[in-house]
Amino acid sequence: MEGTRSTRDAYGEVLVSLGVENPKIVVVDADVSKATRTSLFARQFPERFFNVGVAEQNLMGVAAGLSLTGLIPIASTFAVFATGRAFDQVRNTIAYGNCNVKIVATHGGITVGEDGASHQSIEDIALMRVLPNMKVIVPADAFEVEKALRAAVRIYGPVYIRLGRVPVPTVTSKCSHFEIGRANVLRDGSDLAILATGIMVSESLKAAEILSSEGVESAVINVHTIKPLDRETVLETAKRCGALITAEEHSIVGGLGSAVAELLSTECWVALGMVGVKDTFGESGSPKELMKKYGITAGDIVEKAKEVLNKKKTGRAVCR
Amino acid sequence: MDEVRKKELTEMAKKLRIDILEMLCEAGSGHSGGSLSMADVFSYLYFSGILNVDPKNPDKKDRDRVVLSKGHACPVWYAALAEKGYFDKSHLKKLRKYGSILQGHPDMRKTPGVDMTTGSLGQGLSCAVGMAIGAKLDNLGCKIFAIVGDGECNEGQIWEAAMAAAHYKLDNLIAIVDKNGLQIDGFTKDVMNTEPLAEKWRAFGWEVIEIDGHNFDQIDSAIGRAIETKGKPVCIIAHTTKGKGVYFMENVCDWHGKAPSKEEKEKALASLCGEGAE
Numbered sequence: 001m002e003g004t005r006s007t008r009d010a011y012g013e014v015l016v017s018l019g020v021e022n023p024k025i026v027v028v029d030a031d032v033s034k035a036t037r038t039s040l041f042a043r044q045f046p047e048r049f050f051n052v053g054v055a056e057q058n059l060m061g062v063a064a065g066l067s068l069t070g071l072i073p074i075a076s077t078f079a080v081f082a083t084g085r086a087f088d089q090v091r092n093t094i095a096y097g098n099c100n101v102k103i104v105a106t107h108g109g110i111t112v113g114e115d116g117a118s119h120q121s122i123e124d125i126a127l128m129r130v131l132p133n134m135k136v137i138v139p140a141d142a143f144e145v146e147k148a149l150r151a152a153v154r155i156y157g158p159v160y161i162r163l164g165r166v167p168v169p170t171v172t173s174k175c176s177h178f179e180i181g182r183a184n185v186l187r188d189g190s191d192l193a194i195l196a197t198g199i200m201v202s203e204s205l206k207a208a209e210i211l212s213s214e215g216v217e218s219a220v221i222n223v224h225t226i227k228p229l230d231r232e233t234v235l236e237t238a239k240r241c242g243a244l245i246t247a248e249e250h251s252i253v254g255g256l257g258s259a260v261a262e263l264l265s266t267e268c269w270v271a272l273g274m275v276g277v278k279d280t281f282g283e284s285g286s287p288k289e290l291m292k293k294y295g296i297t298a299g300d301i302v303e304k305a306k307e308v309l310n311k312k313k314t315g316r317a318v319c320r
Numbered sequence: 321m322d323e324v325r326k327k328e329l330t331e332m333a334k335k336l337r338i339d340i341l342e343m344l345c346e347a348g349s350g351h352s353g354g355s356l357s358m359a360d361v362f363s364y365l366y367f368s369g370i371l372n373v374d375p376k377n378p379d380k381k382d383r384d385r386v387v388l389s390k391g392h393a394c395p396v397w398y399a400a401l402a403e404k405g406y407f408d409k410s411h412l413k414k415l416r417k418y419g420s421i422l423q424g425h426p427d428m429r430k431t432p433g434v435d436m437t438t439g440s441l442g443q444g445l446s447c448a449v450g451m452a453i454g455a456k457l458d459n460l461g462c463k464i465f466a467i468v469g470d471g472e473c474n475e476g477q478i479w480e481a482a483m484a485a486a487h488y489k490l491d492n493l494i495a496i497v498d499k500n501g502l503q504i505d506g507f508t509k510d511v512m513n514t515e516p517l518a519e520k521w522r523a524f525g526w527e528v529i530e531i532d533g534h535n536f537d538q539i540d541s542a543i544g545r546a547i548e549t550k551g552k553p554v555c556i557i558a559h560t561t562k563g564k565g566v567y568f569m570e571n572v573c574d575w576h577g578k579a580p581s582k583e584e585k586e587k588a589l590a591s592l593c594g595e596g597a598e
Contacts, residue, residue: 058483
């Protein structure tokens, strides 16, 4: 792992490149353009940037309207507002209307930190995942932001991309493959597999190192696309390893863990453990302190791994 | 407006009202009052030649766009689109039925001529704002019409959109508020008073024109003035009667979300022909 960078910083820069390449790209923000980094695009393309003020519901409607004149709008605000405050607008106007709007939300997850629970989005993946037509992507690092955004712009239809506030370790490379709906295997191992998304990918790689030093070989899979879930890779991995852990900076209700559980419960019964925020709101604190308190560190993954390996030993995998 | 044209638009409005009653009766559910109150405005929009639209090419890029933010009044829109030739009139009989292109609330992916999917109140005006910005950016030279309910003005998002429209000086956007004075639970003045409504829109930076929404001369001059207005969006507050044309539905709250039975429909059709009103 080399260096750290916040996904929102990467986003700001990619937006500018996209703006140069594609005149159809327009950006809409709701008074948080400095924080979301869309201000970089605004500076370069003021005629293609629209600030709607502190009005997230209008943000989504305006983005939908822009898309219907043939433009490709990218709507940005904090994850908690994009998906919570404006849920009905995203549902009824963007998703139901199948509008070509890309929602890129920053400040996802508990590592928002000091602002506290009101601003820590731990349910956005769940909210966006239940909407038909919507695709949900959580890039693991700065490199993946660029690939995710470019891929999202290439396809027609609504996409939700969740970014974070704080710098995260680089876990992919400039040339690593990215395809929406295709998970990437970052590390091989056959004792168990860790399916991780977003910043939890780097925590999972750390956990895999620790486990390896204790004689447990675990695969680490970067599930950057939560929807559509890469069923093939998840099922293949489940059958091969017989034990899975999901790791996400999100509530264990409705997120990646739930998506994987939905699939496994109908297709392949193997031991499953979920690492995520346990159905509780967060609080103020540093990202590091909060990750520890809310149980989403490499250490928590290691512990969960032991629990799941025990289940694997005592249980019996049943796959169709 | 000359008398011949006025007579044609009056006849068309009557046709739309008959279509509305027929389709709602057939559907067995739907919104009568707020569809009937907009029949004259829709007759004017689609049959006065004011809209740059082509029923044979409903998606043409530079078309004028119509957004029915008060989506529940879609029967009046469907009637106008059918009469205009966007689709066969036989579809009207399938309103709200399984497999129909005419959904209970407007769905742009199913119905030719429907420019925006709506139904959850308050959202359409925002979409119209986005379209108006996009149209300016791409120099499409088109106008965007958004039909808003007066009850719908309870929604906070309407005012978010109103603020943005004035901020971005969207003089290609015309909102028409169907001020029929009723919403589901009663008179708007009792449920949630939006008065002074004209002053509110004006305060939000819009040019406001108040008219009798059943008077073609007034509709014509208001829309003419709206198109001429530069530098800001225009809100036409159309004072209307909910259930207009059917004496037993007029200004009766219950007819907001109700469809006529066969007997009621017959009585209503007679009423449109000037019979039965006491």
